[in-house]
Amino acid sequence: MKLSARIAALLVGGLLLLPALASAKAADEDVEIVHSGEMMQWGYSPTSLTVTAGTSVTWNNDGTLAHSITSQDQLFDSRLMDSGKSWSYTFDTPGTFRYFCVPHPWMKGTIVVVRATPPIKAEEPAPRASESVGPSSPTSTPTAQPSPTATAAPTSSPSAGNPSSSGTSGLPPSP
Secondary structure, eight states, X not given: OOHHHHHHHHHHHXXXXXXXXXXXXXXXXXXXXXXXXXXXXXXXXXXXXXXXXTEEEEEEEOSSSOBOOEETTSSOBOOOBOTTOEEEEEEOSOEEEEEEOSSSTTOEXXXXXXXXXXXXXXXXOOOOTTSOOSSSOTTOOOOOOOOOOOOOOOOOOTTTTOTTOOSSSSSOOOO
């Protein structure tokens, strides 16, 4: 593979790895506890949140009353959280987690945790037909060569070095 093709492959591979590197450390998310207006409109904002595994979610109670973040399956419970306080939980396992506020059970929320994207392995592109892939090029396939035909070779004689010799009998010519 040519050097420029290798550099291009490395650059493309690096670009493909960027999303994987960004998801290596999941970003933290915030949920606000909303209790302005009528009591039945109190809730969590956002009501539903989708995060990748490893994300920490922080609930902020900016209201004037105590609230809780309690999962329906007893996985997590902030207990009563006073006004001005925050509470966090890190979601490591994919799944859907429903929660509510104990003193105000109509306040409900959902956290959906998806699997973190595994790093993408950059693969080297396959060589093109015109590129060399080893000691021989794919376009030059060895073919059977015809065997050489037998030809009579001159025989050497003791007088072969003698310019006056005829080379047929090996005896000097008669006078």
